[in-house]
Amino acid sequence: MTDFLRQHLEELIxxxxxxxxxIRPHFSVLKKRKHQFLIQEKQPVNHIYLVEQGCVKAYHTDPEGKEYILQFAMEHWWVSDFQAFFKRTEATIEVDCIEDATIWALSYDDMEKVCAALPKFEHFFRKKSNMGYVALQARILSLLNKNAQERYDQFATLYPQLLQRIPKQLIAAYLGVSRETLSRFNTR
Amino acid sequence: MTDFLRQHLEELIxxxxxxxxxIRPHFSVLKKRKHQFLIQEKQPVNHIYLVEQGCVKAYHTDPEGKEYILQFAMEHWWVSDFQAFFKRTEATIEVDCIEDATIWALSYDDMEKVCAALPKFEHFFRKKSNMGYVALQARILSLLNKNAQERYDQFATLYPQLLQRIPKQLIAAYLGVSRETLSRFNTR
Structure with a gap:
């Protein structure tokens, strides 16, 4: 399993x-079952997670119980409640597993410690954060200027693998459309 | 003017x-007039910009000429076409000045050079990128789960200064609502 982490980091450094x-001992490996939580609302968020296998979702639930999906993460993607993690506050979103998952966890303190000790580790996370920022800007633009069908098509083009693995109602909750609307689309 | 850059960097490092x-000689200072461009579509994007004074907007224009505002930037905010800048591609958005502006520019090569030479400079940009990522996630969530009035109220709470400085039609283009809808709101 060590090979996965090393391979992942060496894509950039x-x-x-x-x-x-x-680096290695600062990470721990978690085995999670489908539906298990990584992060629950109002809890402190001490870890950032890297998915080796499986798929998770990060989402906010409104007072009426409706889910809004902020992020999916599958193999080689990082996930957390980033706001709570970076700002050292309580979770306002939840992260749970859509599939059984193998996940690498790095604590906030260890992240900062290794970044300070090893500049290339900091470089890795700067580059990752930059790419994440760019992806979110693209998503904002598509929420502003694309209709629901166009957003679905873009999602299908960007993430064909997610499209195969993830139930349609979760994709709807990610795109900001109703399940009924999504079912009327030309889906692939 | 050197004081501004130093003060800005020393907020984190x-x-x-x-x-x-x-660090200082890697930055250049630009004086721009209202309506002048920092970035134009289809041009290479070699710089990231830090606003010392004034206000700029980053936006995408669709084929029908409708503007979608990705970002505003005023004093102490960074702006660019981040996708084009980080991925070394051509601009797909434009950045121009809403007000006369004094702006610090740092080239991609100089950014990478100084980050490699001075780990705390890389640390600065990792932290900035993390905070930017968190702000974009919050915006995505509000686009998914808030109606137009709620998004306006959130904007007014987060950025009271922008609300005073920026024409209403630009705020509408940022929030993803029509100018007509915005004019019906309880605006401050």
Whole structure:
């Protein structure tokens, strides 16, 4: 399993044996079953998570019980309640598993410690954060200027694998359309 | 003017004289008039911009000429076509000045060079990017689960200064509502 983390990090930063040996013990590996939580509302959020296998969703539930999906994460994607994690506040969103999952966890303190000790680790997270920012800007633009069918088509083009794995009502909750609207689309 | 940049950076990273003396020449200062462009569509995007004074908008224009505002930036905010800047592609959005502006520019190559030479500079941009990511997630959630009036109220609470400075039709283009809808709101 160590191979996964090393391969993931080395997509951006080549690592010596010594560097990886230093990094590795700061991560722990979790095995989660479908429907289990990684983050629950109003709890402190001490970890950022990297999915090795499986699929999770990060979502907000309004007082009427309606779910709004902020993010999916599958293999090689990072997930957390980033607001709570970075600002050291309580969770306002929840993260749970859509499938059984193998997940790497890194605590806030360890993230900061390893970033300070190893500049290339900080470089890795700067680049990851930049790419995440860009993806969110694209999503905002599509929420502003695309209709529901266009947003669905864009999602299908960007994430064909998610489309196969994720129940339609979750995709609807991600796109901001009703399940009924989605069912009328030309879906793939 | 050097004081502004130093003060801005030192909000996150304390700098020695020597460090700031190293950083400073990598930035250039631009004076722009209202309506002048920082970034135009289909051009390469080689700089990231920090606003010292004034206000700019980053926006996409659809084929019918309708504007969708991705971001405003006023004093102490960073702006660019981040997708084009980080991915080294051509601009798909434009950035122009809503007011006369004083703006600090940092090129991609200089950003990477200084980040590599001075880990705390990389730390600065990792933290900035994380905060930006969190702000965009909050905006996505509000686009998914808030109606137009609620989004306006949230904007007014978060950015009272922008509300005073920016024409209503631009706020409408940021919130994803029509100018007519906005004019019916309980605006402040």
């Amino acid at each position: 080549p690592l010596s044996e010594e560097e990886f040996t230093y | 304390p700098l020695s004289e020597e460090e700031f003396t190293y």
